[in-house]
Amino acid sequence: AQTVTQSQPEMSVQEAETVTLSCTYDTSESDYYLFWYKQPPSRQMILVIRQEAYKQQNATENRFSVNFQKAAKSFSLKISDSQLGDAAMYFCAYRSGNTGNQFYFGTGTSLTVIP
Amino acid sequence: SAVISQKPSRDICQRGTSLTIQCQVDSQVTMMFWYRQQPGQSLTLIATANQGSEATYESGFVIDKFPISRPNLTFSTLTVSNMSPEDSSIYLCSVEVWENTEAFFGQGTRLTVV
Helix, strand or coil, X not given: CCEEECCCCEEEEECCCCEEECCEEECCCCCEEEEEEEECCCCCCEEEEEEECCCCCCCEECCEEEEEECCCCEEEEXXXXXXXXXXXXXXXXXXXXXXXXXEEECCXXXXXXXX | CCXXXXXXXXXXXXXXXXXXXXXXXXXXXXXXXXXXXXXXXXXXXXXXXXXCCCCEECCCCCCCCCCEEEEECCEEEEEECCCCHHHCEEEEEEEECXXXXXXXXXXCEEEEEC
């Protein structure tokens, strides 16, 4: 089974600053997708950003961007201009390229934003 | 996209009883997933529910403890049976939308067993 590792249980960032959350994964597949999900205290899992493995270009969504290193199996999330609303648990997730396959989640990183 | 309504949002139950969690989706979906998230931990897949067939359970989860129904393409239920305090968790419903790669989640059910 694929494994997803988030080595940072907790991170903090000053408001308006930049923070990077780390994620590594293990797979023998060539076709897959990677995701960052955000889970605020409301418990609602919200998709932050998605990366297709076949795309070399790093995905970006407004203040959120990833550094996807396929050979190193690394998928970090950069949050720029951090806002108080960014405070949440962030989960890195892996999904095979075949429809219907399950998601594998990392253990999560709890992000605190300091005013 | 998909909007998922999950009920109840929270409950406190006596040990030995059962709780059924409902998951309603605003569109037809092929795959529905049930996850458990124990306090401070990541999501663990319980089972995958396809309409018209038996749910597929992951290692460590059995149908007698977590029976699942999937009567149509927009609805599913998960029952947590004969509950013990160890079942206290957040339970999340998730769907995969056809022609989309991402998963959409319900708001979760926080279950406390006393």
